[in-house]
Amino acid sequence: MLNTNERLKRLIYQTLLIRRVEERVIELYPSDKIQSPVHLSIGQEPVAVGLCESMSPKDVLFTTYRGHAYYIAKGGKLPELMAELYGRKGGVSGGKAGSMHLAAPEVGMMGSSAVVASTIPHGVGAALAAKLQGTKQAVITIFGDGAIEEGVYHESMNFAVLHKLPVLFVCENNALAVHTSLAQRQAFDIVQHAKSYGINTTVIEDGNDLIKVGDIAAKLLESLRAGGGPEWLMVKTYRYKEHVGPGDDFDAGYRSRSDMEKWLATDPLYKYPEIVKEMEADVKTEIDRAVAFAEASPLPTRADLLTDVE
Amino acid sequence: MTNQSLQKALSYREALNKAMHDAMAASDKVLLFGQGVNDHKGIFGTTSGLADKFGAQRLIEVPLAEEGMTGICIGAALNGAYPINIHIRADFVLLAMNQIINLAAKYKYMFGGLFDIPMMIRLVIGRSWGQGAQHSQSLQSLFAHIPGLTVIMPASSGAIVDSYAHAVQKHRGTVISFEHRLMYDLTFERDHEPEVLGKTPFSQRRVRAGTDVTIVSTSIMSLEARRAADWLADRGISCDVIDLHCVSHIDHDVIMKSVGRTGRLLVADTSWLPYGVSAEICRIVCQNDPGALKAPVVSLGMAPAPCPTAKALEDIYYPNLTTLTDSIATLVRGKNHGIDLPHERSMADVYKRFKGPF
Numbered sequence A: 001m002l003n004t005n006e007r008l009k010r011l012i013y014q015t016l017l018i019r020r021v022e023e024r025v026i027e028l029y030p031s032d033k034i035q036s037p038v039h040l041s042i043g044q045e046p047v048a049v050g051l052c053e054s055m056s057p058k059d060v061l062f063t064t065y066r067g068h069a070y071y072i073a074k075g076g077k078l079p080e081l082m083a084e085l086y087g088r089k090g091g092v093s094g095g096k097a098g099s100m101h102l103a104a105p106e107v108g109m110m111g112s113s114a115v116v117a118s119t120i121p122h123g124v125g126a127a128l129a130a131k132l133q134g135t136k137q138a139v140i141t142i143f144g145d146g147a148i149e150e151g152v153y154h155e156s157m158n159f160a161v162l163h164k165l166p167v168l169f170v171c172e173n174n175a176l177a178v179h180t181s182l183a184q185r186q187a188f189d190i191v192q193h194a195k196s197y198g199i200n201t202t203v204i205e206d207g208n209d210l211i212k213v214g215d216i217a218a219k220l221l222e223s224l225r226a227g228g229g230p231e232w233l234m235v236k237t238y239r240y241k242e243h244v245g246p247g248d249d250f251d252a253g254y255r256s257r258s259d260m261e262k263w264l265a266t267d268p269l270y271k272y273p274e275i276v277k278e279m280e281a282d283v284k285t286e287i288d289r290a291v292a293f294a295e296a297s298p299l300p301t302r303a304d305l306l307t308d309v310e
Numbered sequence B: 001m002t003n004q005s006l007q008k009a010l011s012y013r014e015a016l017n018k019a020m021h022d023a024m025a026a027s028d029k030v031l032l033f034g035q036g037v038n039d040h041k042g043i044f045g046t047t048s049g050l051a052d053k054f055g056a057q058r059l060i061e062v063p064l065a066e067e068g069m070t071g072i073c074i075g076a077a078l079n080g081a082y083p084i085n086i087h088i089r090a091d092f093v094l095l096a097m098n099q100i101i102n103l104a105a106k107y108k109y110m111f112g113g114l115f116d117i118p119m120m121i122r123l124v125i126g127r128s129w130g131q132g133a134q135h136s137q138s139l140q141s142l143f144a145h146i147p148g149l150t151v152i153m154p155a156s157s158g159a160i161v162d163s164y165a166h167a168v169q170k171h172r173g174t175v176i177s178f179e180h181r182l183m184y185d186l187t188f189e190r191d192h193e194p195e196v197l198g199k200t201p202f203s204q205r206r207v208r209a210g211t212d213v214t215i216v217s218t219s220i221m222s223l224e225a226r227r228a229a230d231w232l233a234d235r236g237i238s239c240d241v242i243d244l245h246c247v248s249h250i251d252h253d254v255i256m257k258s259v260g261r262t263g264r265l266l267v268a269d270t271s272w273l274p275y276g277v278s279a280e281i282c283r284i285v286c287q288n289d290p291g292a293l294k295a296p297v298v299s300l301g302m303a304p305a306p307c308p309t310a311k312a313l314e315d316i317y318y319p320n321l322t323t324l325t326d327s328i329a330t331l332v333r334g335k336n337h338g339i340d341l342p343h344e345r346s347m348a349d350v351y352k353r354f355k356g357p358f
């Protein structure tokens, strides 16, 4: 068992790694080396890091197009991520996936979809298979606050509760869907509404609290493994960058910079500058290696175009 | 029939904005629905400024609820509204297939003509900048297969302005329009507008008249066909280019007359070939005059796979100007046609002032 300080450092390292990877993407973007829409997770990294802390590679996770953080937190290999963003053959999916469809099945990262809410039921199905086969796996299915508006969310929740499946529903609540606020989209209270399915609900007000997210996720996952039925967790968080793309958009009028400043106050990368400073060099080395791998990786060719269709 | 409403050169994007504006101005019944209709980007600029003019209550910002919202549009249409429901990627409409195919397409017939569902669904086809498997699909044949729907693919600013006005003001049924994202920044000169080959703005269009080969094309492939035809015209091959425009309602005569003159047919569609537009054009030719062709049909479209994200693969996934020109020359002159080809690896590079993020 790690002592508290060691544990915090490990979580901060992962958070920092994700942040700096995303910043490298921003830096590279004008060069057109990454030609793919990128939904950056800057600001939301602690959620991914905390949730994945106590997942073993055997436990599976499904997520969204905003998936760089989850790929890294779940243990996906960084060079393969970079090469994938570069559209290279050495990418985790040989360039066919790009930013929006990351996966790393060897560590239980089972895919991400660019169609909102579409992976929610996959988590439920994976949990059904886990239960019937007695694998003791825990499953996490991640979705945004916007995804809750889709019918498939409700259909999935009902089935999971009905069959007491080992799935943790996680709503990554950044209170935005593209440029619209929750109030513009939803007439109901998300948590009250979730409760009405008869599922246990937990809310983490500060998604920047790495230890808290990690502790709660560990407890909920343990309960899933013990056969306690599905759990539901909302983690509040904040997206610093524009919905898609490398830029800032505080001048667009739908939100203000002061919204972000509240979150900066608890952002672990600003809260623990000493720890971060110690780690910067290692993080940079890791990212430089990944970028070098991507740059050296060959482009896919005609021979790759029609492989893996069926 | 000539192009009516276009007074000056407009970009595709401007034409869309004008079409939305004109529709809302023509009737209070017109309502716009979509994710982002009212935000600072305004569906790539096509709904910008309209809320100020017509009131935000007529531009309805929708939750993420494609099936429900489509049903809500159907209900509104049944009760006197003209909904225009917009999806920034055609791929998202797949969540609404039940409402479109089981309800909107059937409502008139199933009730013996008691109802119409006058509404329009605008779908944007994404291409390039790594749109990948789920942001790039050209789903026209899926809808054109279904009786009760009208499916158009406007390939010029004039086609947008005239067809949308016709859809909203004259047509009584549901119209599904596929707009191509790569065309948004292109400006279409008024005197470059294709000739409309029928009685309504939904009719097929002639992009270029010719005698050696018939090219039937859709959406952005009609622009590509024009470029290929221009290139080949200087090299002694004369192409008759027909922009299909309305893929669900094809005037057989237009196709057969052209094929009757040229004896050769190439179909260039934005989508996959099997069961698609090219298959349909072949059906039309075979049913009307199986002897009309002196050479086998050539069809071009996307490779038979989901769209890969990597640019290196995307560039060969879609036909480009080189492959199109080579295919036409080969069809007319044979494999050793000896005609020099334009060198262009990626169509997106040509049409692109379109660059990421989206």
Ligand SMILES: Cc1ncc(C[n+]2csc(CCOP(=O)(O)OP(=O)(O)O)c2C)c(N)n1
Pocket (backbone or CB within 6 Å): A066, A114, A115, A116, A143, A144, A145, A146, A147, A148, A174, A176, A177, A178, A243, B035, B064, B066, B092, B095
């Ligand atoms: C079915 C579907 N509808 C619309 C879109 C366009 N879209 C992409 S992300 C997004 C917002 C989703 O918001 P949320 O679920 O809160 O996730 P976030 O982006 O905030 O992480 C929308 C509307 C889509 N990708 N899929």
Ligand SMILES: [Mg+2]
Pocket (backbone or CB within 6 Å): A144, A145, A146, A172, A173, A174, A175, A176, A177, A178
């Ligand atoms: Mg959100």
